[in-house]
Amino acid sequence: MNLIQVIYGTNIIRIEESARKMAKDFLGEIDEFSLVSLNYRETPVENLIEEAQTLPFLSDKKAIIVNDAYFLTGAKTKSDVEHNIDLFIDYLTNKNDDTLLIFKVFNEQLDKRKKITKLIQKEGAVTEVKEMTEPEIRAFIIDSLNEENMNIDDMALDMFLERTGISYSNVKSELDKVVLYTDHTITADDVDDVVSISMEQNIFKLTELVLNGRKDEAVKLVRQLILQKEEPMQLLHLIISQFRLLYQVKLLSNEGFAQDYIAKNLRVHPYRVKLAMREVRKHRQDKLEEKMVICRNMDYKFKSSYLGRNTLFELFVMEI
Template identity: 35%
Template sequence: MLSKEWKQIEAGNISPVYLLIGTEQYLIDETIHRLEKALQLQDGEEKTIFDLQETPVEALVEESNTVPFFADKKLIIGKNATFLKASDKTKEKVSHQLDYLDEWLDNPSPTSITVFVAPYEKLDERKKVTKKMKQTANVLEVKPLQSNDVSVWIKNEVGKHGKAIEDEAIQVLVETLGTNLLQLSGEIEKLSTFLGEEKTITALIVENLLTRTLEQDVFQLLNAYFKGNKTKAIQIYHDLLRQKEEPIMINALLASQVRLQLNVLYLQNKGYPVTQIAKQLKVNPYRVKLIVESKPQMSEKKLLVAMNRLADNDLELKTSSLKRERILELFLLKD
């Protein structure tokens, strides 16, 4: 987490240049928000944002060197610092004068705070500009948190609203939403507001109020099915039907989830760690972690049987005269 760095910003110990590396948008937004607050900037005054995919970096440098009118210091944000990662020159939209940037980094403007945002998992460490940026800027990692860190973060975030949260409620939150801090933050604010004078967020409150996507509901449905909890599986299925979701779409998403679980188990058996599996399959690491942890309920044999039944469902849903809602219901009731 960035607690120490944020405390430094709040105390007024602000660096002239920051480099944010990573893909966690909440941490990016929160860092910039704290800089705005520390600089006492109101309503976007003396704050300029450049998209460095579209604008050459020298334009940002020139703006940074311009003296602010309405504040002691201004804030300059450089989004998408593509020149810090390996890239295909033929696909680049703009040419950056990196020598100009290199020279400026030795003596950045004293009247500006400049933030370069590199929303990538890693940078090209061989590049001269990357090395120079890391030597001269205050480098902050804004990467997705591990599941244990997320639990601590949720408790702290809930505490900001003057509330507490049960461990079971945290589990429901993370199982449903994953580790996206921006999404979790919005849901925590909604849950805390709903509580009113009450002090504790329970698992039941989370289950009743949580905003879920169709994919997340299907994931919960499949988990209930493999754990043998037919009542819960049917309940989730009927909830989806009431939301006007089509059985053929639900069936397709179930098949996609089973396919993902088979791929995860295959790679795990090959000795791949969770992070590498997630990267290989291009999914959230927390989803992979949940699949690995539920392995006792979801053996390869069970998954293959389910995949075959879902394939049969697909054909039946497209050709049978039987009521479509009933076809998937029968599938969920089978052992």
């Protein structure tokens, strides 16, 4: 295994799992002496290098996980310490210890213009942790359940994804809940009983109800969200974002572009585009434009009206 590893992406949980697995594969058994975790924001480069060059105590091998290694990105981030990047470059260029360094980068891309990034790409190994696709999430759910000697029927799996979306963190936490709740085969009733509906899916459901004229159900859902302490202003902005997505998907699909192209062009997950395409087929483009105008006007009212935001939001749902 290359002793300089970089794992980057926006899915924090998957990055952490990947780093932990990489360390375990290298060390065999993990203990408090063999695996060290440091934060780049808080640890000077000199200390990091000293730790890497210090022989492991009561262990044959040593690994260091460097959290939030933002120096490999273009982000301008404040740090608690000053870093000597030239010293770090010199160390990595002439690394002669046997310590595994794993840099975790919570960013969708690395800054390949930087000298240190070019060096690590040359001397080390770089792994991008991408968001999982719908088939990958489905396979992950089934494999995870198989490890627990459990399974899930097709209707329940579809319902599970409708509630959680394709967010890995949502899927993982909700799967843990339903595994504890069910003995062997997970059914739609089990999912309905214990799986929470993600905010993203609630917003999609809300826009779907609005577009299909089911205003009473939409208001009921709004009241439920407000009871859950969701801020009306935040809900409004999420709805505006969802209508913008629907409108953009409608435009691009009318031009004949496929789902994968639209997702890449709009920089959203293909599963969101899949759901949006399913919905926009039912509606004309001018109807979606009309909704966008109402959203814009309501955004202005929220910032200028004397009425309470909860009341304004219900009025907005009735109007839109």
